[in-house]
Amino acid sequence: NAGVMQNPRHLVRRRGQEARLRCSPMKGHSHVYWYRQLPEEGLKFMVYLQKENIIDESGMPKERFSAEFPKEGPSILRIQQVVRGDSAAYFCASSPPSLDGNYGYTFGSGTRLTVV
Amino acid sequence: KQEVTQIPAALSVPEGENLVLNCSFTDSAIYNLQWFRQDPGKGLTSLLLIQSSQREQTSGRLNASLDKSSGRSTLYIAASQPGDSATYLCASDTGRRALTFGSGTRLQVQP
Numbered sequence: 001n002a003g004v005m006q007n008p009r010h011l012v013r014r015r016g017q018e019a020r021l022r023c024s025p026m027k028g029h030s031h032v033y034w035y036r037q038l039p040e041e042g043l044k045f046m047v048y049l050q051k052e053n054i055i056d057e058s059g060m061p062k063e064r065f066s067a068e069f070p071k072e073g074p075s076i077l078r079i080q081q082v083v084r085g086d087s088a089a090y091f092c093a094s095s096p097p098s099l100d101g102n103y104g105y106t107f108g109s110g111t112r113l114t115v116v
Numbered sequence: 117k118q119e120v121t122q123i124p125a126a127l128s129v130p131e132g133e134n135l136v137l138n139c140s141f142t143d144s145a146i147y148n149l150q151w152f153r154q155d156p157g158k159g160l161t162s163l164l165l166i167q168s169s170q171r172e173q174t175s176g177r178l179n180a181s182l183d184k185s186s187g188r189s190t191l192y193i194a195a196s197q198p199g200d201s202a203t204y205l206c207a208s209d210t211g212r213r214a215l216t217f218g219s220g221t222r223l224q225v226q227p
Binding site for chain 1: 150152157158159160161162165205207212213214215216217218219220
């Protein structure tokens, strides 16, 4: 089991460009979550998705940010027209469907976005 | 709104010491609480998960306890080693599946 796979590990974008971050959940996990860790700050929840559905996007900035988890393929976090303040580590986590038992959350290694 | 606080923010101890990391949360209606380890520039590694109906969980030299009534969890590390040096994060889940993280405790174990 390869765990939660995120790519790229590092991404450099110029201001105004688009950033696309990918996340493949663990095998058997159908729930995906995105978190952002700004420099010297804690992790903040952004969005929770199931296949083809956004369940909770209460932590997503209202503009420029979007997320999807299509029926086939990885989950994508998309940031349009990036600004320097978007520079952060973006982590993806996944979990199985059931809330019972010791399901826990498994995190990926993150994508470190630098906007220059 | 759930708030999670971790103290101390940083801790430096000599190898072999037993130590306790503290985590407090404001909303006691949690579904579970999870402890993670984060190494510099790396992702999060899950250490222990405590369900709301449980009082503690143990894994090797690690023991985590949960007291919902007082809004506290502690992570106990026995016989610390230099390889334990990392940032330790606690996170609460109120059932919405949106974890609320503390800011972490940066641990340095001196050889």
